[in-house]
Amino acid sequence: MNVADLIDLLLQHSPALIVAVPLLGAFITPLISRLNDKVRNVFVILTLGLTASLVFLLASDVFTGNIHTYIFGSQDLALPVVRILFEVDAMSAFMAIISVILSLVAVIYSWSFMKENTGLDKYYTLILLMTAGMLGMELTGDLFNFFVFLEITSISSAALVAFWTNKAKSVEAGFKYIVISTIGALFILFSIALFYGQYNALNMAMIASAMQYTFLDKIALVLLIAALAMKAGVVPMHMWLPDAYSKAPSSVTLILVGATQASLYGVFRVCFTIYGGAINLSSISIGWILVILGIITMLLGVAMAIIQTDFKRLIAFSAVAEIGYMLLGIGTGLVVMLNPEMTATGLAAMKGGIFHIMNDALDVGLLFLVAGAIYYATKETSLNKLGGLARNMKYTTVFFIIGLLAVSGMPPMNGFASKLLIYESTYQLNPILSIIAILSSIMLLAVFVKVFHSAFLGPALPKFENVKEVPKSMLIAMGTIATIIIIFGLFPEIIVNSIVEPAANALINYGDYVREVIPSFTGGV
Amino acid sequence: MSGMSKIVKTISSITFPLITIYGLYVIAHGHLTPGGGFQGGAIVASGCAMMLVSYGSIWIVSRVKEKNLSILESLGAVCFILLALLGLGFGAVFFNNFLVGTNSLFGVVPAAGSGLADINTGGVIPLMNFAVGLKVIAGLFGIVLVMAHASRTKGEKK
Numbered sequence: 001m002n003v004a005d006l007i008d009l010l011l012q013h014s015p016a017l018i019v020a021v022p023l024l025g026a027f028i029t030p031l032i033s034r035l036n037d038k039v040r041n042v043f044v045i046l047t048l049g050l051t052a053s054l055v056f057l058l059a060s061d062v063f064t065g066n067i068h069t070y071i072f073g074s075q076d077l078a079l080p081v082v083r084i085l086f087e088v089d090a091m092s093a094f095m096a097i098i099s100v101i102l103s104l105v106a107v108i109y110s111w112s113f114m115k116e117n118t119g120l121d122k123y124y125t126l127i128l129l130m131t132a133g134m135l136g137m138e139l140t141g142d143l144f145n146f147f148v149f150l151e152i153t154s155i156s157s158a159a160l161v162a163f164w165t166n167k168a169k170s171v172e173a174g175f176k177y178i179v180i181s182t183i184g185a186l187f188i189l190f191s192i193a194l195f196y197g198q199y200n201a202l203n204m205a206m207i208a209s210a211m212q213y214t215f216l217d218k219i220a221l222v223l224l225i226a227a228l229a230m231k232a233g234v235v236p237m238h239m240w241l242p243d244a245y246s247k248a249p250s251s252v253t254l255i256l257v258g259a260t261q262a263s264l265y266g267v268f269r270v271c272f273t274i275y276g277g278a279i280n281l282s283s284i285s286i287g288w289i290l291v292i293l294g295i296i297t298m299l300l301g302v303a304m305a306i307i308q309t310d311f312k313r314l315i316a317f318s319a320v321a322e323i324g325y326m327l328l329g330i331g332t333g334l335v336v337m338l339n340p341e342m343t344a345t346g347l348a349a350m351k352g353g354i355f356h357i358m359n360d361a362l363d364v365g366l367l368f369l370v371a372g373a374i375y376y377a378t379k380e381t382s383l384n385k386l387g388g389l390a391r392n393m394k395y396t397t398v399f400f401i402i403g404l405l406a407v408s409g410m411p412p413m414n415g416f417a418s419k420l421l422i423y424e425s426t427y428q429l430n431p432i433l434s435i436i437a438i439l440s441s442i443m444l445l446a447v448f449v450k451v452f453h454s455a456f457l458g459p460a461l462p463k464f465e466n467v468k469e470v471p472k473s474m475l476i477a478m479g480t481i482a483t484i485i486i487i488f489g490l491f492p493e494i495i496v497n498s499i500v501e502p503a504a505n506a507l508i509n510y511g512d513y514v515r516e517v518i519p520s521f522t523g524g525v
Numbered sequence: 526m527s528g529m530s531k532i533v534k535t536i537s538s539i540t541f542p543l544i545t546i547y548g549l550y551v552i553a554h555g556h557l558t559p560g561g562g563f564q565g566g567a568i569v570a571s572g573c574a575m576m577l578v579s580y581g582s583i584w585i586v587s588r589v590k591e592k593n594l595s596i597l598e599s600l601g602a603v604c605f606i607l608l609a610l611l612g613l614g615f616g617a618v619f620f621n622n623f624l625v626g627t628n629s630l631f632g633v634v635p636a637a638g639s640g641l642a643d644i645n646t647g648g649v650i651p652l653m654n655f656a657v658g659l660k661v662i663a664g665l666f667g668i669v670l671v672m673a674h675a676s677r678t679k680g681e682k683k
Contacts (some may be wrong), residue, residue, distance in 0.1 A: 016619035020606060027602035030595055073620040084620075183542070 007057070010059065015070035015086040018096065019136045022050045026128035033121035035332035044107050044124045048131065052100045053073060055135075060091035063502045067516045069141065083507040085203055087141025089513050090502035094354065095138040095265045097499070098361050101484075102258040104130040109369060109477035112470070113251055113376055125375050130156040130255055134262045136211040140162040141517065143192050143274075144202040147185065150231075153259050154181030161256070173243035177194030180230060180240045191220035204274055205305060208510065213278035223287075224270045231263035234327065235297040242304075245316035246381075250372020250501065252363065253312070254365045257319065262355055264323065268330055268507060276510035277523050278515035290331030298440040304448045311371045311381045314451060315364065318407060318444055322360040329353020329422045330507075332429050345428045350504040351496055352421030358500075359406070359414045359488065366403040366481045367448075370396055373470040373478065374455065383454045390456040392467040397456050399478045404452055406485050409444035414485050417492030527677075528581035537579040544572035548662075554655035556647035562654035566661025573666040582673040591674075594667035601660030608649050608656065624648035 010017070025047030033040040062068060070086040088096075107127060114120060129152060136149030160173025194217070196202060199210040211217065226237070233241035241260070245253050271286055301321025308314035332349035336342040346356060373383055373396050374389065390397040406413035409420075419441060427434040469475070488495050506513065514521045528534065548568030555561030577585050612621030624632045625648035633645045644651075 013613060013619065020610060020619060024603065024606045024610070027599045027606065030599045031603075071618065073618065073622065075618055075621075372582070429550075 008362070010054070011057055011061055013070070014054045015088050015139050016072065017066055018051055018054050018058065018417050019086075019132050020140060021045060021054065021413070022128045022132040022135070026125045026132065029125045029128060030121045033124075037120065038122065040121065041107075041111050043127065045104070045111075047105045047128065048100070049106055051131070052104050055093070055096045055100045058088060059097055059499075060092040062088055062090055064500055065502070067512060068106070069461070069516055078095075083203075084145055085517065086139050087205065087513065087516060088139050090499075091265070091268070091354075092138050094358070094499055094503040095262060096135055097357050098261060099131065099134040099138065099258040100256050102361055102365060102430050103127065103134075105252045105365070105477045105480055106371075108480075109167075109474050110249075110251040111472055113372060114249065117163075119163075123160070126156045126160050126163075127252075127255065129336035130160065130259065134255075134259055138265055141205060142203050143195065143207065146204075147188050147192060150188065150263070150266075151181075151185055153262065154178065154185065154231075157244075157252070157256055157259050160252040161244045163249055163252065164247075166380045167247070169243075170247040173240075173247035174516040176240045177244045180237075184218060184227035184230045187223040191223040191227075194220040203517060204269070205514040205521075208274050208276055208514045209518045209521045209523075211275065211277045213275070217275075217278070221270070221275060221286075225267055225286075228263045228266040228270065229293065232267065233258045233320055233323055234293050235300045235320065235324075238297070239304075241320055242313050242316040245319060245368070246310060246312035250312070250368050250375065253316075253368045253372075257361050257368070259363050260323070261361060264326060264357065270335060270492050271330075272507040273510045273513055276514070287331050287334030287337070288325050289431065290334060292331075294324040294327030294329075294331055295436055297321065297327060298437065302440045302443040302447070305406040306443065311374065311383055311386070311451065311455065312368065314383070314447065315367045315371055318367075318447060319360070319364045321440055321444060322356070322364055322407070324440070325419065325422055325437065326353045326360065328426060328433065332422075332426050332433070333504075334509075336429060342428065345425045347501075347504060347508070348421055349425035349429075350507065351500050352418050352425060354493075354503050354507075355496060355500045356415075356418035358423065359418045359485075360395075360490070361408040362485050363403055363413075363415055366399060366478060366485065367407060368473070369478045369481065370400045370403060373474055374469055376474065377467045378464055383451060386455040387458040387462060388456075388460040389467065391460050392464065392470050393456075395469060395475055396478070399482050400452065400456065402482045403484055404445075404448040406489070408448060409441045410445070412486075412489045414488035414492065417489065417496070421496075526658065528584060529579050533579045537575055541572050541576055544575070545569050549658075552654055552658035553642065553651070554642075555658075556650045557642040557644065562657025563661050565654075566658040567665060569658075569662045570665035570669070573662070574669045577669060577673055582677055584672060586674050589666075590616065591667055591671055594663045594670070595665035596661050598667060598683065601656045601658070601663065602654035605653055605660070608653055612649070622648040622650070624652075 029040060029044060032043050058068065068088040072084040114123060133149045133156060134154030137146055137153060140146050158174050161177050162171045164170040191367035194263060195207050198216060199207055201207050203457060230237040245256060248256060291377065298321050301317050301324060305314050305317035305321065308317060329349050330353040333346045333353065336346040376391060380386055406415040409415040423434045423437055426437060511521065511523055548565045551560040551568055552562055552565030555565065610621045612623050613619045615621065615623040617623065624630065626632060626634055631645055631647050631651050633643060635643050635646050
């Protein structure tokens, strides 16, 4: 067997392997940590590295226009109704890339960041499980499977949020998260039951092809959007998010950003694919609901971020605001989808929203890592007590400036590219929307300039005299994300054309997704 | 948690093997009758929990280590995924039932129609049930053991 055959074989089996490799790694980790801590850390990084290379292999093929399906336990698609099916289109691959990059960076960061903690075998096991869950949510083509992976992600992330069990607030945040997740998961399970009762199917493509948009389907749509938006931290269901983000270890927060975005992906998959056929009837109202949720999320997130004095809580509220931009972009795309005069606007809005998913993960992720680095160096998160750190931590300061510019949408960082797409396209729908979006960005800039001033500038404080730059592994992790941010910012056109546009098209042309499983399907052209 | 009276201990010792055997039966017959790895594992673990209540966590912890239980739990999960990967290794797909039709271990295909159940069927499903059973026994018992031992009152430390 030569190399080309082997790569073909890997490509064919990659949807299953992408979930199986971290899952297997998760359960080998406790066995390996009996041997040696360093061996375990290397093993976890290698496992995620292998997963990442499989994701990139699969994505490189999917972005050329192929949709991959993988049927578990059988080679033919004789009975799609009962088979467990993975279906990977460009949108799934796009989300999988984000998740796997975040997880990989988080474990590199954890090497030094979590060194002092005990119970690290469980920590790494949970991180791998969470990664497997996120990737499963993004790759699966089966609604019940989606629910199962959602539960895997929620349970492992709730345990990780509460990882610092000696702090009462971490435990409280973890408890809040598990309660919210369970309620959300029950909503989803109920709507799956509604689908199964009507269409005898759990497969997303099957349901999409049979969708009648009955009264029960409307209830299911409301439940699905409510539950997934709750898990994505959309205002007014965001109350768990600032707690969970700010009380979890920074490396965990980075993956949590990925987990919320996997839920957001669920919202888009439900609106565009499962209800794709019903879109003639409802796209305008669903789109406007997403737009309004986005606007509220943006404004409230920024407004709450301004008044925070805790470093990580402040970033958590700005992460809430960033989610609003994605909803605004995709919602605008949904509103104008059927208007033939505004197809270009819709596509631009979708591209902006989808590109912003990746940019938000990188920008907010970098800021959280910087906050973690400051906590590691000073054991302090309150902005009132920090100051003058730029003297001691020059690399971290540079990374914070990059994150600051990126998150507030300043050129030449990546946030500018996606936000400009969103501003331009929403302006054509309604100028007020884009004015609010720009206003939120300006306020975000104000928030982070204040943080920059109070944490890094100012006179050297005597209590931080001995503060040193953080260890190499944390610098490597932050540097990796900062490099990606700058590359994306300098060449946004390449990224948008090569991976964002296929993802946007995959959402819009949902018929291709359905036809991959049900060849006789005629809608969605 | 300290132990209970001698009567409780004796009755528990008598019923523990019965509960265990019943649980193992549910695991082994998972592909034929209702139940399976998870349900049988939960039955065995509940038997272990009964021993924990009657003999007390201090007595149990001196004999069973939580570390070993967590190794067993990991082994169960690893076996499950390895079996699924073996399906891929035999030239087919992930989770492929590669043992069916080979007439080896659990590889017999039963005749169509009604008849007595044959335990020697099911391919990898019984093996996966064993793996899940191992994971559930070790996992559930480990959780109960740690919770009981962590919540013991101060005076009982010996």
